[in-house]
Amino acid sequence: MALFTLLSGCATAPADDKSAASTVMYEEVYDPFEPMNRYFFDVNYALDALFLKPVSEIYRGVLPLPVRDSVRNFLTNLSQPIYLINNVLQGDINAAGDNMGAFFTNTFLGLGGLFDVAQLNTPENDMGQTFAIWGIAEGPYLVAPLLGPYTMREGVGGIVDWYIDPVNIIAREHDETYVGVWRWAVDGLDKRSRAIETLDEIEKNSIDFYATIRSLYRQSRKSKILKGATDPSQLPSMSFGEDDEITKTSTTN
């Protein structure tokens, strides 16, 4: 009797760490279109150097930080409805409530969203994350002309977001289609202006900028889907079975 209870009770005990570590595979690069992607990466890089980077430097130079923060707040506020839809689709009702609260508070008390009065932490959300939570795989890596890096899942998600975004729908109903385009353009400009040094630094330190960006993109997407928490069981194994004795040789300093 006792044994039976023991067995039934412990049958669902979690697997030990070793098997968890072995399921953490090598980070998938999955880039079947690499030659084409590298070509568009170079095209985008050239366009960035010619246009986006200089413009974002001017934007940053001309507008003081509080104004740029208000631009960011305004854009975030416009995005709250689509974040809310995605949170509902992901079953995260608490986060959806935050989106709702932030949207109404900031729209009415924050001068139409220029000020973040609510101070609720509402991370970016999109259909790509929703698909991920529904269990759809990333698919191949794509670099789209003008739009930059995507994986298939995120790309399709972005298109769906564009069409079901309530703000864009209202704009379309009033024949103001350019609203969505402007939102996208200003958002890109603001984001680019906040990443000037970071991207320069990454480029300077990398020996293959394309591969670095590819890895950074996939990892930061994963991190967003996990809502920014690093899960110890999801890290790649760093054990090589030779018990830390890697080589008998030592580097000379």
Next chain:
Amino acid sequence: MLKKRTFLISLLSAAVMCTFSFLPISAAENSNAQAATALIKSMGDDAIKTLSNKSLSESQKEHQFEKYLDESFNMKLIGRFVLGNNWRTATDEQRKEFLSVFRDYMVVSYGQKIGSYSGESLKIKDAKPINDKESLVYSVIEQPNGPPIKLDWRVRKANDGKQQIVDVIVEGVSLAVTQRSEFSAVVNKPGVGVDGLIKKLQEQVKAEGS
């Protein structure tokens, strides 16, 4: 009555045993996590002291960073990890050369950056064991204007019991994983190989270090 009691006791013991099997964290792992936290804390405090010391020059600060790299980081293990599958096929000579140039590459890539930091402070939040040897120390760097940056340290206990850093994870992005991805892309290009990677890194060190 007696039957009922045996049943209850067995149920209780089962519950106790299950609790133990469900506990993924052993006492050893806990003390590991504490030792790892202590390492990050002492290094963080020391680094902030060094960086905020106005009497030190940039190059002295960089030199301090090299000291951390050689003492607090397990550079051999990191080097082996970032070379990925190519480690196994590489000759002893290549491995040795790669480890040496990889260290210099880390110094020129991140040493100068360290010299420009000041005023940010490292706050340790939590530590969790990864396995029997490794723990993850969660910390944030607080910035004067802007949201705090999440910084997780992966720390590993060597055979002699010394705790060393094996990876740094910034906002969910692992430095070691990124470098492994980048290096394998370089090695796998036709006609490059491990020697080509070493050469590229040497050029990078020359260009940056001047």
